[in-house]
Amino acid sequence: MARIDVQCRYCNSELVYKHGYARSGEPRYRCRNGQRSFQMAYRYEGNTAGIPEKIVEMAMNGSGVRDTSRVLGVSITTVIAHLKKIKARQGQPATDSSGHGV
Numbered sequence: 086m087a088r089i090d091v092q093c094r095y096c097n098s099e100l101v102y103k104h105g106y107a108r109s110g111e112p113r114y115r116c117r118n119g120q121r122s123f124q125m126a127y128r129y130e131g132n133t134a135g136i137p138e139k140i141v142e143m144a145m146n147g148s149g150v151r152d153t154s155r156v157l158g159v160s161i162t163t164v165i166a167h168l169k170k171i172k173a174r175q176g177q178p179a180t181d182s183s184g185h186g187v
């Protein structure tokens with residue numbers, strides 16, 4: 086059986102098995118420890134290049150979640166998820182380049 090050079094994204098275990106394919110066509114993997122399945126690359130619309138920036142831009146311009154979703158062609162859930170992520174980031178103290186607090 087071919088070795089899979091994949092680490093579990095939850096526990097970094099290398100005891101990972103192929104576990105079919107996601108609807109997007111990405112292979113899915115399953116970790117032996119946690120029995121959790123995951124993909125190496127999550128390919129969902131909101132991660133398309135430029136979309137997060139556009140979501141922010143539209144929010145700054147006062148666009149509602151619905152408008153943003155319609156204009157950018159992403160789901161409302163995606164818009165909300167990005168806005169939450171941005172808020173969380175803004176609420177954190179400044180960090181240096183290593184990612185640790187200054």
Ligand SMILES: [Zn+2]
Pocket residue numbers: 093094095096097098116117118119120
């Ligand atoms: Zn794991």
